[in-house]
Every structure is written in C-alpha cells, then in structure tokens.
Amino acid sequence: MSVPASGLPAPLFGDADFERIDAQLAGSDRLLAEAYPGDAGTRQPVHTVYVPADRFTPSIAADWGQQALAAAAEAGGIRRLAELVGLSPELAAEVAPRVEAKLRAEAIEDLRIDFEDGYLAPARSDDPEGTEDAEALHAADQVTAAIAAGTATPFVGIRFKCFEEATRRRGLRTLELFLARLVQNGGLPEGLVLTLPKVSTVEQVEAMVYAVGRLEAALGLHPGRLGFEVQVETPQLIVGADGSHPVAQLPHRAEGRITALHYGTYDYSASLQIAAAYQSMEHPAADFAKEVMQLAVAGTGIRLSDGSTNVLPVGDAAQREEAWKLHARLVRRSLERGYYQGWDLHAHQLPTRYIATYAFYREGLANATERLRNYVQQTVGAVLDEPATARALAAFVLRGVQCGAVGADEVRALTGLSEADLTRLAHPRLQTVPN
Numbered sequence: 001m002s003v004p005a006s007g008l009p010a011p012l013f014g015d016a017d018f019e020r021i022d023a024q025l026a027g028s029d030r031l032l033a034e035a036y037p038g039d040a041g042t043r044q045p046v047h048t049v050y051v052p053a054d055r056f057t058p059s060i061a062a063d064w065g066q067q068a069l070a071a072a073a074e075a076g077g078i079r080r081l082a083e084l085v086g087l088s089p090e091l092a093a094e095v096a097p098r099v100e101a102k103l104r105a106e107a108i109e110d111l112r113i114d115f116e117d118g119y120l121a122p123a124r125s126d127d128p129e130g131t132e133d134a135e136a137l138h139a140a141d142q143v144t145a146a147i148a149a150g151t152a153t154p155f156v157g158i159r160f161k162c163f164e165e166a167t168r169r170r171g172l173r174t175l176e177l178f179l180a181r182l183v184q185n186g187g188l189p190e191g192l193v194l195t196l197p198k199v200s201t202v203e204q205v206e207a208m209v210y211a212v213g214r215l216e217a218a219l220g221l222h223p224g225r226l227g228f229e230v231q232v233e234t235p236q237l238i239v240g241a242d243g244s245h246p247v248a249q250l251p252h253r254a255e256g257r258i259t260a261l262h263y264g265t266y267d268y269s270a271s272l273q274i275a276a277a278y279q280s281m282e283h284p285a286a287d288f289a290k291e292v293m294q295l296a297v298a299g300t301g302i303r304l305s306d307g308s309t310n311v312l313p314v315g316d317a318a319q320r321e322e323a324w325k326l327h328a329r330l331v332r333r334s335l336e337r338g339y340y341q342g343w344d345l346h347a348h349q350l351p352t353r354y355i356a357t358y359a360f361y362r363e364g365l366a367n368a369t370e371r372l373r374n375y376v377q378q379t380v381g382a383v384l385d386e387p388a389t390a391r392a393l394a395a396f397v398l399r400g401v402q403c404g405a406v407g408a409d410e411v412r413a414l415t416g417l418s419e420a421d422l423t424r425l426a427h428p429r430l431q432t433v434p435n
Contacts, residue, residue, distance in 0.1 A: 163208065194226065233263075260304065261304055
C-alpha cells in the first residue's frame with residue numbers, strides 16, 4: 001500500500017465495499033433497532049400488591065398505608081424498624097421520614113386486582129360464573145371510582161385466569177368485561193396493567209396478542225394500547241421440550257405487547273418439586289430462572305419483577321421482627337441483582353419494602369452523583385467512567401427519584417442535572433423526554 005506525502009494511507013474501502021457491508025448488516029441493524037430499543041425511561045413501580053377481586057375498594061391504598069404505619073408504630077416506629085433490619089442509625093434517620101411520608105401519600109405503587117389464585121368468591125357461590133362476571137364489572141367500577149376520588153394507585157389492573165384449556169375462556173371473559181366497563185365508564189386508566197399468569201408456552205403469549213388486538217378493535221382503542229405482563233411460573237417457559245429457552249422468544253413473538261416478566265416464586269418452585277419449607281426467592285432454582293429471564297429481555301425494554309415471600313410480619317412481636325428482617329433482606333437482594341420490582345402480599349410488608357428500597361438508593365447516592373458530575377463536567381476523578389457506566393449511574397439515580405427515595409432538587413444540587421437530564425443520560429436512544 002502506497003503512503004502519500006500526507007502520511008495517511010490511501011483509503012482501502014470504497015463506496016462499493018461500504019454498500020456491501022451495509023447490505024450484509026441491514027438485518028442486524030433492523031433487529032437491534034426494533035427488537036432491542038432499550039428501556040423506555042418511564043417509571044417502574046418498586047412493587048406489585050395483589051388483592052382478591054372481592055376485597056378491592058377505592059380506599060385500599062390508604063387503608064394499607066395506615067395499617068403499615070400502625071404495625072411499624074407497634075414495633076417502635078419506622079426508624080427503629082429500619083435499625084432492626086440492619087440500617088445504621090445514621091441511614092435509618094435519613095430513610096425513616098421518607099418512608100413515613102411514602103406510606104401516607106402513596107403506600108401502594110402498583111395494584112393488581114386478582115381473579116386468579118387469590119380469588120375465591122366463586123367457591124362461595126351457587127353461580128360462580130355469574131359471580132365472577134358481576135365482580136369483574138364491579139372491579140372496573142371501583143377503579144373508576146378511585147380515579148374520580150383521587151385515591152387510585154399510579155398503576156392498576158387485573159390478573160385474570162391463565163390460558164390453559166380449563167380456564168382460558170373464563171379468563172378472557174373476565175378480561176373483556178373489565179375492559180369494556182372501564183371504556184364505558186370513560187376510558188382506561190393511564191397506568192393500566194394486565195397480567196397473564198402461568199404462561200408455559202410461546203403460543204399462549206401469541207394467543208394473548210391476538211386477544212388484546214381483538215379487544216382494541218371492538219372497544220375502539222388505539223392499536224397497541226393494550227400491553228400485558230407475563231408471569232413466569234412454569235419450568236416449561238425456562239427450558240422447552242426442544243432444549244431451547246422459550247422465554248427468550250417472547251419479546252420477538254409478542255409484537256411489542258409484553259411490558260414485564262414477573263417471577264412466580266411458589267408455582268415455579270412447586271413445579272420443580274421443591275419442598276414447601278425450601279421454596280424461596282433465593283433458592284438456587286429461582287436464581288437460575290431469574291438469570292435466564294434477565295438475559296432473555298436485556299435491551300428489549302421489557303421489565304422484570306421478582307416474586308414474593310409468604311412469610312408475613314404477623315403474629316407476636318418476635319414473629320413480626322423475623323419476618324421483617326427476611327423481607328428487607330430479600331428486597332435488597334433483588335435490587336442488587338437488577339430486579340427493581342417485587343410482590344408484596346400484606347400491608348405489614350410495606351414498611352420494609354420502602355425501608356430496604358430507599359436505603360439501597362440513598363446508600364449509593366453520594367458515589368453515583370459524584371461520578372455523574374465528574375462525567376458530565378469531564379472532570380478526572382478516582383474512577384474513569386465510560387458512557388455505558390454513566391448510563392447505569394444515571395438510571396440508578398433516576399430510579400431513586402422516581403420512587404421517592406431521592407429528591408429531584410437534591411440530585412440537581414449534587415450534579416447540576418434535572419430529572420429530564422437524568423432521563424436523557426440514562427436512555428440516550430429516547431427521542432423525547434418529559435420536562
């Protein structure tokens with residue numbers, strides 16, 4: 001290769017070469033752009049609370065908040081409870097007022113009205129089909145009432161029965177009635193969430209895609225309005241009959257409809273014949289399933305939720321304290337592993353949900369904001385962060401702001417960045433973000 005006087009070699013690749021390579025990679029470019037858009041940057045709830053359909057009321061979030069505060073008060077208060085589960089006195093003092101404010105203002109972030117495992121009303125009725133029809137309509141009316149009263153949770157929806165043969169028609173009927181009544185009442189809530197449980201095959205998800213498309217057309221909804229969560233509760237979705245990982249196919253066979261994957265602790269564990277005493281969010285079998293889920297949706301924008309612990313903070317003081325310690329530890333464990341959401345089954349779990357979550361973000365705040373400030377200002381510090389790490393730091397701080405652990409003004413003072421700036425830095429592929 002000759003070297004001209006400029007010292008730079010003559011170009012080797014010409015237009016024909018670039019065009020050939022572009023043609024070779026056109027499919028890859030399209031796949032990465034369409035199938036791996038990244039996270040949307042919108043708020044993800046820190047938990048989902050499931051309540052049986054016949055127990056849902058418009059005031060349930062406030063009611064649970066009061067029960068949570070009362071339980072914490074019996075234990076000596078939020079600050080004492082924070083120290084009990086392992087926070088230092090200094091961090092407990094920092095977290096406690098924020099948790100108390102959260103329990104008063106927004107005790108439940110995501111509420112699921114349950115027509116599946118937690119729903120027992122038909123067993124008490126001579127007409128179970130008619131009972132569920134009526135309660136599906138009633139649930140929609142109650143959601144509308146909560147919105148009108150200003151007591152609705154930011155995210156709300158239903159879990160209907162699964163698409164296995166014995167229950168799929170009942171599940172579809174409940175879904176149809178619930179959505180139709182919401183539309184009749186004036187429209188769907190912005191934070192509507194639908195949950196498809198006990199998914200075992202890709203075909204069940206494809207059937208759900210068809211179903212929500214039919215509902216959109218029939219109810220006059222904008223195409224694509226209805227997304228849904230998938231509950232991963234069976235081993236067949238993790239390892240299929242052909243040895244593949246069917247869960248990894250879901251993002252690419254659901255036409256962008258899947259919003260999240262939720263791990264189902266007890267159904268999944270029971271399917272593997274794990275003894276009841278050892279069924280847990282931290283069992284090695286659970287960790288394997290959740291790692292596969294994490295790999296399957298990385299970059300797709302589909303979010304992840306861990307499951308629940310059924311060890312509840314009820315009973316005498318000693319029982320409550322042990323259950324709170326366990327719950328706080330499991331919440332923290334999930335957060336450290338990149339699972340930023342989980343299930344809560346009882347009002348008394350709310351204090352430790354927020355204590356553990358807020359501590360996670362506040363413990364990492366000083367380091368994350370210092371590194372962000374250095375990155376944005378191009379200041380050389382003790383750690384030289386690359387763009388990918390800066391995105392992760394911004395996403396961490398943004399999640400803390402969105403859940404209430406960290407104040408937006410606090411972040412601006414530490415970094416000079418607004419919430420919109422954080423969103424742009426965390427999710428640079430987004431075209432627009434809210435101000």
